[in-house]
Amino acid sequence: MTIDSMPAVRTGEPPAPSGSPAPVRPERPTWRTRLTRADMRYSPYLFVAPFFVVFAIFGVFPLVYTGWVSLHDWHLIGDHTFVGLANYVELFADPDFWNAVANTFGIFLIATIPQLLVALMIANLLNRALRARTMFRMGVLVPTVTSVAAVGVVFGQLFARDVGLVNYLLTSIGIERIDWQADRLSSWIAIATMVDWRWTGYNALILLGAMQAIPRDLYDAASVDGAKPWQQFWRITVPLLRPTLVFVVIVATIGGLQLFTEPVIFGFGRMQGGTLGQFQTITMYMYENAFQRFQYGYGSAIAWTLFAMVVVISLLNVAVVRRMVRGAR
């Protein structure tokens, strides 16, 4: 009896009150231990399950089902026939689709290249001993807070043909006013400006965060060797920012390929993107087919093709993702 009760005392349990029924005592700890063990074992899965379940329903299922729908001549809901790859065949021969692809990539290029250069410049300016540091950072970030729809409204006015501020400035320095919506290049520039205005500051802060992680002695050593600030920037800062730059580029690509709201509001809510489709993006073309012409099958084929484009570019990202995980350990 004494020997039996000793381990119980040692593990911190109060000694059994005299007269308690003997068979119950060994069972209570086992039940509790079992419960604790089950808790340790299965709780993690219960904790991550909500995310995966909801994501499966609203994220994975629609994406996969898009592929299925794209293999059908699928008009109004429920009414459909299997057509194999016919939608894709038609799509790849569709000049309107390629027009949208060209617009999307064109706007993406003229938006992203200046955006990254300016973001690098701003980050470099902010990476110094500054008075009112927070104010400057907030000033740079404030466009990101503004909604895309608001950006579309304000810049739509700024780029208006007759009453827009941009044309007013142009004419006041002796340049002809531009009908920004009318041409391919001018409408691309107007839309790229909206994208850049909204995202440059955000990217600058991401780059600034990475710049501040660069060890200072690298620069000290370079100064001792006589490297000028400009050389230090291109030889030390930029190379060491490469992972962050790749990350920023890929995020910009995923967003840029899905460009939708800015051009829609710029074109007064019409999906055609100007009289000749000069600024219709891929997502607008998908929307037009699915939700205005009710060609769900064809619209889904556009979605999947766009998805494939994004995946190809995201695959480049695997290396970056690995870095994110490893860096966190």
Add this chain to the structure above:
Amino acid sequence: MRLWRTSPATYLALVVGIALSVFPIYWMFVVATRSNDVVNDLPPPLLPGGELGANVERVFANEHAAFAYGLVNSLVVASVVTFAVVIFSTLAGFAFAKLRFRGSNALLLLVIGTMMVPVQLGLIPLYMLMVRLGWNGELKAVVGPSLVCGFGVFMIRQYAVQAVSDELVEAARVDGCSTFRIYLSVVLPALRPAIAVLALLTFMQSWNDFLWPYAVLDADTPTVQLSLSLLATAYYTDYAQVFAATALATVPLLVVFVVFGRQIIGGIMEGAVKS
């Protein structure tokens, strides 16, 4: 020794940059406080006027846009979404950071993978799904797909790795706390700063969301961005009214930004260091 001297030129360049980034917002307020005949003047007015009240009144009186309804709807949607994202992200983020379980690495990679997948490309089946559920035209159709977010899980996980102390978790276990109890009384308090940033970013994103609400909602149940786009596309020559609406839709976020700007900036920059 400082890397780069902070010369007056630095300040000048930054001030120019900030002027460019603030001007469109300033311009939005200028037009919102003017009447239309003045807005179209050349040279345009550069100072605010006194017509804000009248313009705002016209916005709310405009039945076509249902602007007040849009504001309320967006508040509801953004609040519910923010609450859900914070709960789901902290649960999963904590599990990935502090609990040991089989397959956790693979599952975490999957979470990061979801950040790269453009979910809005599932627009068409998502719409069909909502029609099947009878949710189209209703706010829950907008809330549903936004309930979880891979970025939130990843961000919380990154923060929890350092912020939640292993000793505290162990001690709570020895005291007989269940995992859920530990989550409530140890993990959530420790994660408070990260939760604040995640909540702010989620709220802003939900408030500003456009494509999916545009596809699934009708004009009579709009979010604020839909009301705005209805106004902007139907009354695009009435700049005073449209800009007043734009200002109304933007002010709540600007207030949040001014109050919590420091935390938001910190969140963005920390994310960069870890990537």
